[in-house]
Amino acid sequence: MPLEFVTVPCLKDNYAYLIHDAESGQTALIDAPEAAPILAELQARGWKLGMILLTHHHSDHIQGVPEIAAATGAVVLGARADATRLPRLDRALAEGDQITVGGETGHVLDVSGHTMGHIAFIFPHSNLAFTADSLMAGGCGRLFEGTPGTMWASLSKLAALPGETLICSGHEYTTSNLRFAATIEPENPALLARIASIAAARSEGQATVPSLLSEELATNPFLRAGLPQVKAAVGLSGASDAEVFAEIRARKDKF
Ligand code: ZN
Ligand code: FE
Numbered sequence: 001m002p003l004e005f006v007t008v009p010c011l012k013d014n015y016a017y018l019i020h021d022a023e024s025g026q027t028a029l030i031d032a033p034e035a036a037p038i039l040a041e042l043q044a045r046g047w048k049l050g051m052i053l054l055t056h057h058h059s060d061h062i063q064g065v066p067e068i069a070a071a072t073g074a075v076v077l078g079a080r081a082d083a084t085r086l087p088r089l090d091r092a093l094a095e096g097d098q099i100t101v102g103g104e105t106g107h108v109l110d111v112s113g114h115t116m117g118h119i120a121f122i123f124p125h126s127n128l129a130f131t132a133d134s135l136m137a138g139g140c141g142r143l144f145e146g147t148p149g150t151m152w153a154s155l156s157k158l159a160a161l162p163g164e165t166l167i168c169s170g171h172e173y174t175t176s177n178l179r180f181a182a183t184i185e186p187e188n189p190a191l192l193a194r195i196a197s198i199a200a201a202r203s204e205g206q207a208t209v210p211s212l213l214s215e216e217l218a219t220n221p222f223l224r225a226g227l228p229q230v231k232a233a234v235g236l237s238g239a240s241d242a243e244v245f246a247e248i249r250a251r252k253d254k255f
Contacts, residue, residue, distance in 0.1 A: 002126040003104055005168070007207055008041050010034045013172040014060050015209055017130060019123070020047055021102020028101050029074070030121060030130040031055055031170060032064035039071055053099065054078035055132035056118040057085035061170065081110075082117030093119060111158065113151025114141030120158065122165075129161055129213070132170035137211040138194070139177030140222040142253065148246030152225065155245075159223050163214030174198050174208035180255045181221045184233055184248060190218035221248050 001022060008016040010033035017030040018041060028051040029038060042049055049072040054062055056079070065087040069076060077099065080092035093099075095110040099121065106123040111134035118141075121130040133141030134151075135158045143151055158167070178195045185191055194215065198208050217223055224230045225245035231237050234247050 001103070003101060003123060003128065005126070005128060006041060006045070007168070007209060008037050009172075009207065010037050010064075011060060015168070015170055015172065015207065016064075017168050018042070018045075018047065018049075019101055019126075019128065020045070021104060024102035026050055026102040028053055028099075029068065030168070031061040031132060032068050033060050035064040035067035035071070038064060038068055042072070048072070049074045051099075051101070052076045053121050053130070054086055055120065055130065055134075055170070056115045057082050058115065058133070061132060062087055079108075079110075079117040079119045081112075082115070085117075095119070109154075109157050111135070111154035113143055113146035113148075113154045116145045116150075118154075122161065124162075127162065127165050128168060128210075129158060129165050130168045131158060134158065134169075135167055135216065135220075135223070136169040136171060137167065137174040137177065137209050137216070138181055138198075138220055139173060139252070140220075140249070143249060148249055149242045151249070152242040152245040155223060158213070159217060161213055163212070163217065165213040166210040167213055167216055168210040172208060174211075175202055176255075178219070180252050181219060183251070183255070184221040184230065185224070188219065190215075194219045 004020040006018045014033040020027045027047040030053045075090035077091045078086040093108045097108045099106045109120045111120045114133040226241035
């Protein structure tokens, strides 16, 4: 049976996620922006939290850890490469490591770029990828620590997952991300359709995450830097994929 998952809005525009294996009762949390909404969701569902999975060290992803760990006794897992900047880890992870939630085995990908040591959690049987501030709905995280080449390599790993993978990212930035995307590919029909459907969702107060990887591949300019029409659109026909990604990222930083 696939994992159940719940999107938990936190802070102003962050998302945390709970995953739950109904058979075993095991529950894990991905990122801890703040304790109250997460503890309330656990209580409402009667789920007992066993594990907190951290994607990266930024405070808007970890600051709820002490309170949630104290309230639930959950163990904390995060990147070994970032252990000095994360809360105390009960288990330190690196790419390729496996995590078990009930009957399902997930694995860790290194998706550095937004920060060095940013990891993603992939649960292939449930088609879930927890990407936080690496691949985001319609965009990607700002490059605070990595080079464009590092982030392009990270996004390429995520792009290789099955198209039906649900990308569970960390923020509600989709509207502005797509507004930017339209400056790169103003005539992409899939992008125009997505802008309309996201506007409808937001007008009803709905979250725009998770999103399907296939939809990201069709509309997210940061995944499309390798396409000839996108290279041409930014005046870089013949440049490398990573160079085109760098140009798109630089434009977004000024957008
Ligand atoms: Zn971040
Ligand atoms: Fe963040």
